[in-house]
Amino acid sequence: MKVDEKMTNGKSLNNIKYSVLDLSPILQGGSASDSFKNTLDLAQHAEKWGYNRYWLAEHHNMPGIASSATSVVIGHVAAGTSTIRVGSGGIMLPNHAPLVIAEQFGTLESLFPGRIDLGLGRAPGTDQVTAYALRRERRSDGQDFPEQLDELRAYFNPELDSQYRSVRAIPGEGLNIPIWLLGSSGYSAQLAGQLGLPFSFASHFSPENTLGALKLYRRSFQPSDILKEPYAMVGVNVIAAETDQEAEFLATSMQQQFLNLFRNNPSPLLPPVENMDQQLSDYEKMLLDSRIGSSIVGSPQTVKEKLQQFLDETQADEMIINAQIYDHDARLKSFEIVSTVFKEKE
Template identity: 55%
Template sequence: MTDLSILDLSPINQGSTVAQSLENSRQLAIKAESLGYRRFWLAEHHGMPGIASAATALVIQHVAAATKTIRVGSGGIMLPNHSPLVIAEQFGTLEALFPGRIDLGLGRAPGTDMKTARALRRNLDAAAENFPQDVIELMRLLGPADQTGSHHILAVPGAGAKVPVWLLGSSHYSAHLAGILGLPFAFASHFAPDMLLSALEIYRERFEPSGVLDKPHVMVGAMAVAADTATEAAYHFTSMQQSFLRLRRGTPGAFPAPVETMDGHWSDQERIMVEHTLQYAMVGDQPTVRRRLAEFQVLTGADEIILSMPVYDMAAKLRSLEIFADARETLKTAA
């Protein structure tokens, strides 16, 4: 049975504010919970005018406080930007506030440009090279408090929290590591499609049972925009197309309003590039997204699918959430 979840970046719309973006995330999570979505994850990005989730743990707290049952977590925390102890304390605190509902997804990328990354990390090379050791250290800090005295570092809160740790990736690196450590693995196919199938194969082949999992557990991402008509869905999806285009051009900004057509906004080469990047996107009316969702699950064999809904208009985003919830029920019956 395949669960559906939501990945939200708290997008800052053109002409809007950070406060409104965070309120939109809260409303989206409340609606997702009412529709039976499994998780609501938020991602760490820095220095991006169109994303309000840089202080990810704070936004997780904001969303978790507004909901009651849905799991809330990071998709992800970019661990090389932080001390493992600080993340253990943050997520230990979140787990104490919202017991049994917090997830900790970890990524290795900076989540920003190199200049901002240097301001965050100070030493880029060392931080990236230490990622496996930092993951292991973080898991130890969140595990049972050490009673032997061999470790003098104690995360308070954090020790004994047992927050589920996921590894996130867009290449083979985290697939190898997640398999070796026996952790659940989430692949960022919503923006990095090329290595999806090979990374999942590596993860499943390299998986070693652990105290966390006895068999592989895979989540895959997809951009998702549903509407009552295919034309309306395509219209709303132009916001994401514009956003990716601006990112590729090195001119990111606030999340753009949709346009009637992308003609004249991009060159043929840029169109091909954006369409390739978003090849797993599920855009259309209810029959279309139901079919696309089922095909994606068959292609990947995923245990969970996490959807990012890049829709400018909040009412249209909530309607998209409803349509995919209906499609999920069909998928579960088929699975």
């Protein structure tokens, strides 16, 4: 990723917000029940450490991810915390009737006022066979995402589109739930800009598209009742430990997870290993580098330097941190180190 020379306005880590993206990993030898306990524990710590929001992601047919019923897990996390924002990173809208999502998030916002975010994506979050099992007769391929988005927004605010006024989302109607568009390419970046919505980019698995998508979002941005200026949050894998060597060891769990996806053999999150190179072909090394090569792995000082460089490149308004770490205590420690890095004065 090259620095865009036009993107320089002197932002520093201690003056942007930082958040958590949690896939609620299922560990080898563990269960979904264990994952949800760990998720809530991490959320409670994240709230204490100053994280701004805690997002959970919709994935299906994935043995290593427990957050498929995303709205339910959001409710679990929100009920166990008190101030941190909780939301979806994201809900894959083509998998659902917009009315159902309006009702679910209307319910969440009614239960936890002022704390719920609705991040939306247009990918299936799974393979095509599972997508069919989810969607059935609707057969949506994501191309009708703008229309689905219009319908969803109209359930919250019927003034936006009169054709949906005969169907009401209760609860949901009249509630001010922030809607974000999520993306790993330029499609949602441009749409978010045109609609004046906040945008979150998945740099944690699509690093090569990051700067182009952010530039497109900012160039396309039209002020709205929601935002007067663009607001971009960028996802990044960060695995921190006391030493670079320890962090690199912990990061092999994430690397194995992606490797198994490449091999069409998704698995629970595996324990770290001493030498990943023994498991990889040259082609697989190239694939791993293209997907997660921009991950930030290291000691507190290494993480600080690389996060600041990433901020210089992206000029993000907020970063959302993902960390697929097998040992829960090590995962907590990583997020604690990251919070300290963001809070340090220059």
